Amino acid sequence: MEEGKESKDPNVAISRTSQTRVLPQRLLKLLVFFLVLCFTFSIVSIYMIRYFGVNNVITSVKPTLFPCNSEMKSLEQWIKPPSNLMHEMSDKELFWRASLVPRVKKYPFNRVPKIAFMFLTKGPLPLASLWERFFKGHDGLYSIYIHSLPSFKADFPSSSVFYKRQIPSQVSEWGKMSMCDAERRLLANALLDISNERFVLLSESCIPLYNFSTIYDYIIGSKYSFMGAFDDPGPYGRGRYNDNMLPEVNITEWRKGSQWFEINRKLALYIVEDTKFYPKFSKFCKPACYVDEHYFPTMLTIRAGSLLANRSVTWVDWSRGGAHPATFGGSDITEGLMKRMFEGQKCVYNDQPSSVCFLFARKFSPSALQALFLLAPKFLGY
Incomplete structure (x- = not known):
């Protein structure tokens, strides 16, 4: 009887009906929320692909799938010279990078x-x-x-040997420390190629006096x-010395020389890594002390x-x-001048007397190019 009464009670019936309605409404809300979430994810994915590209999205996942040092599997990638000379390193960063040297002296590859x-130029190479x-x-x-x-x-x-061979540069002024900075910058960039063994500083007005094979053998074999680097007791030598150079540099150690040099890798490293002498020369060797003639x-x-x-391999006419050597234009390029650059030379090469003393010559203006082209096969061998 009690069960019969309960089943006929209208309040009980209404309660059961409301419970059966609440359950589908909750499921419906969950379904709607899930659909909204999927739609949002789809919109975001389309936006990323449209604006960032599929490759970038895929690339961003790759580091989680491959080891971070995967590109360092072969020695070639350590010894291969930089394919692009332009970089974003500061001088401080560049000099540090260039000063890194291997402690094992024997190369584990055929190093030529x-x-x-x-x-070192202002602009074009005429x-x-x-x-x-x-x-x-x-x-x-x-x-x-x-x-x-x-x-x-x-x-x-792109066919030129000079194509993309510019390095990051800064303004340099003759006779000032910025000129030495430019030379150090050249050396540092060249040191990044581990196969570079000798380093020649040239200007846009220089020419080679012999063919490549002769100059290569002469330099590599030296x-x-x-x-x-000579001791000049006069006003243009020791007369430029400043007592503030002490104790790093004594006047008896003060030397003078041509800006245009050729050095081996060991000396290039000494120049790039120097922090002992650089501050002294930068502060106390200013015109009329021309730092590019004394610092190195x-x-x-x-x-x-x-x-x-203690001699240069670049010929000049004083x-x-x-204050500057002679500049030769087109009308100056004669057989007489060519002979003058070769004849009467006496020097020492590898501790033996030699008549081959200069490998390069300067200063030649752009107007000299055509005449040099005509005489080069006869006198210069190329």
Whole structure:
């Protein structure tokens, strides 16, 4: 009887009906929420693919699937020179990177020593076509680096040996520390190629006096580096010395030499890593003390004087007088001048007398190019 009464109670019936309605409503809300979530995810995915691309999305997942050092599996990637000379390193970062040297002296690969030809210029290389002829057929034995004004953008064709050989540069001024900074920058970039063994500093007005094979054998075969470093007791030598150089540099160690040098890898590292002498020269050797004539000759004499030949391999003509050597234009390029650059030379090469003393010559203006082209096969051998 009680059960019959309960089943007939209208309140009980209404309660059961409301419970059966609540359950489907909850399921419906969950279903709607799930659909909204899927729709939102789809919209976000489409947006990312449209604006960032499928490759980027896939690439972002790859580091979680591969080891971070996967690109360092072969030695070639340690010894291969940089494919692009332009970088974003500061000088401080660059010099640190360039100063890293292996402690094991024997190379575990067939290392062919190269000569780094470093051009310190303001802008164009007007004699580039002559150098192109000089380098032709000698790939793998040289590398080229160009330091120009930052505003200058070279436009060499892809077939040129000078194509994309500019390095990050800064403004440099003659006779000031910024000039030495530019030279250190060239050396540091060249040191990043582990096969570069010798380093030659040149200007846009320089020409090679012999063919490539002759110059290569002469430089690679030399026991010494070619940098002038002599003791000048006069006003343009010791007269430029400042007592504030002490104790790092004594006046008896003060040296002078040509800006245009050739050095080996060991000396290039000494220049790049130097923090002992640089501050002194930067602060106390200012015009009329021309730091590019004294900093490297003095510092290298102190650190490794026995490795210096104490002469330059770049010929210049001072016979006209003045603060700068003579500049030769098109009308100056004669057979007489060519002979004058070769004849009467006497020097010492590997401790033996030699008549081959200069490998390069300067200063030649752009107007000299055509005449040099005509006489080069007869006198220069290329």
